[in-house]
Amino acid sequence: MGTGMAGEHILVVEDQRAVAGALQMRLRGLGYDVMAVAKDGLEAVAKASELQPDLILMDIKLGDGIDGIEAAQLIRAKSDIPVVYVSAYVDQKLLARARQTHPAGFINKPFTTKDLLTTIDLALFQRSERALAVSARISPTDDHDDENKEAIVTASVEGRVNFVSKAAERMLGWRRKQIVGRSLAAVLDQVYGVGNDRAQTIVENVIMRGSEERLVRNDERAGSDEIGNGDLLTPLRDVQGQSFGAVLKLSSPLRVASFRGQSKAFAKAIDALPVGIAIVSEDMTVLHMNAYAREILKHNRGLDCTNNRLSACDKKLDEKLQQLVTSAATKSREGLDDSSDAMFIKAPTIRDQVEVIATPVSSGNRADEVPCVVLYLFDASLNRQVSREVLTRLYGLTLTESKLVQLLVGGSTLDESAKNLDISVNTARTHLKHVFHKTGINRQAELVHRIETGPAGLLVNFNDDR
Structure with a gap:
């Protein structure tokens, strides 16, 4: 006997504990994931929503x-989750009531494993086909060759992903089971880098207000050599015009010259650098932004990245930033990738400030390659991040010694560091002597300089196992 669709999540609603347990075992044996068991109707409504x-x-x-x-x-008033009824008590009145809820299937007790598998798989298949038919504007009876279908992601009216086409899987680099069930806003934030608040607003506007939103995909977060040409998020509507979710249509990508052959190694390498790096197109669309740059934008109010577009908050500075990037992009098209420029950005009413260096990246002679510019961002007000793991593994420092070094590099005095660590100043001096011995350095200023300019600034992670 076959197995169910791998990874599909099922909620079982059954008031008899023994029956629920037996059903749970049969479902898991068929390859389904039983998320939970609800023993009454109100619990079922709560668990379905959660x-x-x-x-x-x-x-x-x-x-x-x-x-x-x-x-x-x-449940159906708020969600398009398919419901399959299971019952041993069926009469015409009950059946008429059940039909009003548009069930995905009906299983009479007692039932065979084959009955269970067939009904569930058919219900799941019909749901996927319905989402495709409405969102991709195709008929469920059209050619089912997935290669010919659009790359789409659909979400329920609650804003949770409920379908991902295989074409979308390939384009996003994720498996279906990694996305289905997640908040659409969280997916948008990760794919487009719009920020959680902005992503929530986008989802609400599309599903609740019926608006459309065009987004530029940030495929280069994984070092890809392609960028999206603009994806479209639109509401899903039934025949009565009522919104029952949203569909994200992914466009065909364009090639970006600077990333060809770099793949994931590129993104991982620049994410580890303790300097902000933003790679942008001529229209200021962010193609890739490393972790440190995102940290700068998170704390600095002189720069903004809304809908994946980088800008300065001050209008005049934004115009200057645009000119800086346009000039660099022109040099990129001309193959002049050794001519950088720089500017200083300061927030209009506060002390936040960022130094920006723009470097063109040669696009070569291909017509389909998009010229891009590397922006190096420096924010002196942002505390220097020092990896405790690097200190521990590179120099063999203890946990307390590593924390002491982090505090000293962060600008604290030895007395302040001792107070922060809840130890005496004499104990702190002893720890510092141990650090000197292990690093081969004899002066505190030299130690701070070594750590600031050395590998401890790399933003890398280690496995716990050594």
């Missing part, structure tokens, strides 16, 4: 309280 399963197996008779049909009505 967990957003791919399908609900709903017993109709649930003892006291609301029955399975009432629970399904409440």
